[in-house]
Amino acid sequence: MQPILKLENISKAFPGVKALDHVEFELFPGEVHALLGENGAGKSTLIKIMTGIYQPDSGQILLDGHPIKIGNSAQAQGYGIAAIYQEPLVFPDLNVAENIFIGHRVKGAFVDWRKMYREADDILARLGVSLDARSQARGLTLAQQQTVEIAKALSLNARVLIMDEPTASLSAHEVEQLFNLTRVLRERGVAILFISHRMDEIFEIADRVTVFRDGQQISSKPIAEITRDGVIQDMVGRKLESFFARNEHEQGELMLSVRNLGKRGIFSDINFDIHRGEVLGFAGLVGAGRTDVGLALFGVEPADSGEIILKGSQQQIRSPEQAQALGIAYVTEDRRQLGLTLPMSIAANISLPSLRKYLSAVGIIRRKAEQATAENYRQRLSIRTPSIWQEAGKLSGGNQQKVVLSKWLNTEPQLLILDEPTRGIDVGAKAEVHHIIDQLAGQGMGIMLISSDLPEVLAMSDRILVMREGQQMGIFNREEATQEVVINAAMGQSRSDVKV
Amino acid sequence: MPPSFKWDSLKRWETLLAVVLAVVVIFNISQSSVFLRVDNLVNLFMLHIEKIIVVLIMTLIIINGEIDLSVASVMGLGACVVANLYERGVSMEAAILVGLGVGALCGIINGFWVAYVRLPSLAVTLAGLIAYHGIAEMLVEDRSIGNFPDWFNQLGQKALIGPLPLSLVIFFILFIIFAAVLHFSAFGRYVFVIGNNREAARYSGVRVRQVKMMLYIMSGVIASLAGILFAARLGAVRASTAEGFELDIITVVLLGGVSIFGGKGTLAGVGLSIMLVLCLRNGMNLLSITGNTQSTVIGVLLIFSVLIPNLTQDFQGFWNRRRMIAK
Numbered sequence: 001m002q003p004i005l006k007l008e009n010i011s012k013a014f015p016g017v018k019a020l021d022h023v024e025f026e027l028f029p030g031e032v033h034a035l036l037g038e039n040g041a042g043k044s045t046l047i048k049i050m051t052g053i054y055q056p057d058s059g060q061i062l063l064d065g066h067p068i069k070i071g072n073s074a075q076a077q078g079y080g081i082a083a084i085y086q087e088p089l090v091f092p093d094l095n096v097a098e099n100i101f102i103g104h105r106v107k108g109a110f111v112d113w114r115k116m117y118r119e120a121d122d123i124l125a126r127l128g129v130s131l132d133a134r135s136q137a138r139g140l141t142l143a144q145q146q147t148v149e150i151a152k153a154l155s156l157n158a159r160v161l162i163m164d165e166p167t168a169s170l171s172a173h174e175v176e177q178l179f180n181l182t183r184v185l186r187e188r189g190v191a192i193l194f195i196s197h198r199m200d201e202i203f204e205i206a207d208r209v210t211v212f213r214d215g216q217q218i219s220s221k222p223i224a225e226i227t228r229d230g231v232i233q234d235m236v237g238r239k240l241e242s243f244f245a246r247n248e249h250e251q252g253e254l255m256l257s258v259r260n261l262g263k264r265g266i267f268s269d270i271n272f273d274i275h276r277g278e279v280l281g282f283a284g285l286v287g288a289g290r291t292d293v294g295l296a297l298f299g300v301e302p303a304d305s306g307e308i309i310l311k312g313s314q315q316q317i318r319s320p321e322q323a324q325a326l327g328i329a330y331v332t333e334d335r336r337q338l339g340l341t342l343p344m345s346i347a348a349n350i351s352l353p354s355l356r357k358y359l360s361a362v363g364i365i366r367r368k369a370e371q372a373t374a375e376n377y378r379q380r381l382s383i384r385t386p387s388i389w390q391e392a393g394k395l396s397g398g399n400q401q402k403v404v405l406s407k408w409l410n411t412e413p414q415l416l417i418l419d420e421p422t423r424g425i426d427v428g429a430k431a432e433v434h435h436i437i438d439q440l441a442g443q444g445m446g447i448m449l450i451s452s453d454l455p456e457v458l459a460m461s462d463r464i465l466v467m468r469e470g471q472q473m474g475i476f477n478r479e480e481a482t483q484e485v486v487i488n489a490a491m492g493q494s495r496s497d498v499k500v
Numbered sequence: 501m502p503p504s505f506k507w508d509s510l511k512r513w514e515t516l517l518a519v520v521l522a523v524v525v526i527f528n529i530s531q532s533s534v535f536l537r538v539d540n541l542v543n544l545f546m547l548h549i550e551k552i553i554v555v556l557i558m559t560l561i562i563i564n565g566e567i568d569l570s571v572a573s574v575m576g577l578g579a580c581v582v583a584n585l586y587e588r589g590v591s592m593e594a595a596i597l598v599g600l601g602v603g604a605l606c607g608i609i610n611g612f613w614v615a616y617v618r619l620p621s622l623a624v625t626l627a628g629l630i631a632y633h634g635i636a637e638m639l640v641e642d643r644s645i646g647n648f649p650d651w652f653n654q655l656g657q658k659a660l661i662g663p664l665p666l667s668l669v670i671f672f673i674l675f676i677i678f679a680a681v682l683h684f685s686a687f688g689r690y691v692f693v694i695g696n697n698r699e700a701a702r703y704s705g706v707r708v709r710q711v712k713m714m715l716y717i718m719s720g721v722i723a724s725l726a727g728i729l730f731a732a733r734l735g736a737v738r739a740s741t742a743e744g745f746e747l748d749i750i751t752v753v754l755l756g757g758v759s760i761f762g763g764k765g766t767l768a769g770v771g772l773s774i775m776l777v778l779c780l781r782n783g784m785n786l787l788s789i790t791g792n793t794q795s796t797v798i799g800v801l802l803i804f805s806v807l808i809p810n811l812t813q814d815f816q817g818f819w820n821r822r823r824m825i826a827k
Contacts (some may be wrong), residue, residue: 324705338703341696352693353705355686364684
């Protein structure tokens with residue numbers, strides 16, 4: 001049998017990362033093909049190439065054996081490639097039929113409404129769903145909105161349907177309905193690319209499973225030939241040897257206790273302690289709620305239940321200023337948008353959270369002192385720049401990250417929350433950041449290290465808390481935490497299931 | 501080299517303004533022998549003194565990434581409150597204090613909606629423009645209130661220090677204070693940081709809401725003060741006092757190189773822009789060009805000199821920020 005869509009030798013690089021490295025991928029008619037991989041394995045890039053959002057650097061795409069070029073998403077639609085996402089893209093003010101036909105049938109001066117509703121009803125009937133084509137999209141549930149998107153794909157005669165974590169926000173019953181729809185489509189000969197982080201779902205629906213790691217295809221097997229452990233081995237089999245080794249140091253007294261912390265609809269029942277000199281790693285998939293816990297502790301998005309006990313006294317943290325006053329610092333994962341004021345100088349960025357320290361008696365900023373601080377951090381963290389008065393926006397990613405670190409270290413925090421501290425920075429700078437983390441812990445700072453880079457979290461943390469879909473899956477000691485244990489927890493298996 | 505003070509943009513934009521200003525000044529000198537005389541220069545400033553006082557605070561508000569369209573209405577309201585109270589027999593001193601207080605109140609109302617409720621300042625202060633003007637109309641109706649005490653009328657006209665009347669002294673003092681605050685104080689640094697990226701400022705522990713609130717209160721008080729000075733200069737108050745001034749005020753700020761998207765600008769540039777507009781109007785007076793044509797010329801100048809060179813980079817920043825907000 002010939003594949004509908006075949007990707008041959010596809011490579012795609014971004015500055016500093018090889019997102020896809022000579023990837024081969026095939027989709028056959030009437031199959032549900034699951035794609036698995038850790039954060040950053042290259043799944044999103046692959047989808048974006050298939051839907052025309054990115055262009056590959058090399059390699060070719062074959063449709064029914066003929067090479068094609070997918071220049072944009074309209075062209076992808078023309079080739080019969082459609083995609084639905086975790087958050088459906090429906091227009092809330094249009095009705096179901098209008099949403100189904102938008103962009104390809106609702107055209108021209110006049111619309112034949114009766115015909116449109118008839119066809120919409122027809123498509124919905126073929127999918128076996130009871131949804132009124134005349135009802136407004138605004139009132140639909142997320143699952144119903146996805147159905148509308150699937151109906152839209154069907155109305156476009158889509159032959160390839162990409163489902164990117166479609167079940168992430170659905171209830172168990174809705175997932176079952178979605179799977180029924182998926183099976184209908186499969187029987188009609190549609191090739192389905194299915195992405196999910198829930199292992200159970202993959203075993204329920206997939207016919208074939210392909211695993212990506214670090215931009216490469218690691219394995220691709222029929223469902224009958226794979227086991228959970230085998231898939232997980234394929235996903236994590238990365239070497240740890242290049243990682244920085246933590247220095248041995250004493251763990252101090254209890255600094256922070258978090259009890260039953262929750263925020264409605266985001267995370268719940270989070271419990272952990274951080275001691276002085278301890279690095280507590282936060283592992284999990286993107287969207288598991290780790291950043292949200294960090295933001296709650298820093299007061300950006302305060303929690304609405306539970307307790308935060310800092311050095312023995314309970315605190316209600318309602319704003320970043322307050323968190324800062326309590327000795328908490330938060331290094332954001334979005335350093336360019338939230339961590340820095342890019343058009344301002346390195347010195348001004350470093351002094352910003354602690355500007356009050358630099359004021360003279362009449363309230364003027366003492367630039368000499370500001371400069372001295374910046375020079376100090378420039379040396380300490382080896383920020384490579386011709387001048388500390390240079391715009392922060394002109395620095396490389398790694399040096400920008402060091403500026404963000406400097407700005408927060410300068411507030412002399414006791415608890416440092418690091419959110420993806422090495423994302424998007426080069427290997428050398430990454431090693432330097434790891435060295436800094438180790439030093440800070442050695443000086444007695446408590447560190448909460450949120451990272452999607454599994455080897456990093458394993459190498460840098462004293463203990464690792466794993467989250468999944470807003471839930472705490474467990475806290476593992478350094479000795480028991482292996483890649484397999486952590487990824488198993490992150491993907492929704494309890495510890496007892498793990499056989500390594 | 502001071503941060504938040506951009507030398508290269510200073511070189512590009514402020515130098516250009518200075519060159520254009522020099523050309524206009526030379527032209528004016530060639531047209532009139534009295535141009536450089538002190539009384540003419542004082543007169544030059546005094547014709548628009550109330551507006552250029554408000555220009556100073558408007559500069560901070562626009563750099564902060566907001567706008568205050570209600571300033572002219574607050575000017576008018578301040579003047580009307582003072583006139584109304586005085587007419588009812590309240591002492592002029594007390595009336596002025598109440599007038600300033602009403603200005604502060606207008607600022608608090610604007611600031612509340614913008615800073616705490618996070619409504620767009622364009623909409624909030626547009627509503628303010630209409631509402632505050634409406635209150636002024638209720639207070640004064642279609643009358644003209646005058647017969648203020650002599651000392652009050654003289655405030656607006658008589659030379660106080662050397663040849664300088666009170667309002668000009670106030671302008672220069674405020675200019676120095678605002679330059680120091682904007683470019684050398686913590687508050688000014690926060691104004692820039694918030695204007696660049698409100699969320700980044702919040703993530704750095706900056707009290708974004710307090711800064712915005714402070715700016716709007718300052719704007720209300722200063723606008724009201726300017727309105728009262730305007731009443732003193734004219735010797736009479738109508739409900740329409742200062743009507744439409746907000747556009748002239750914003751024009752001067754933007755001509756001074758302040759980015760309408762926030763985060764960028766210097767008070768030096770705005771100072772030059774004030775001089776340029778004043779001298780340009782004076783030069784056109786010398787050529788007997790009338791008011792409407794003058795406004796057209798200044799409008800065209802604004803479009804060609806400010807918007808076009810800044811278009812590319814500003815729009816980039818604007819979209820980046822929009823994308824971030826959308827996320």
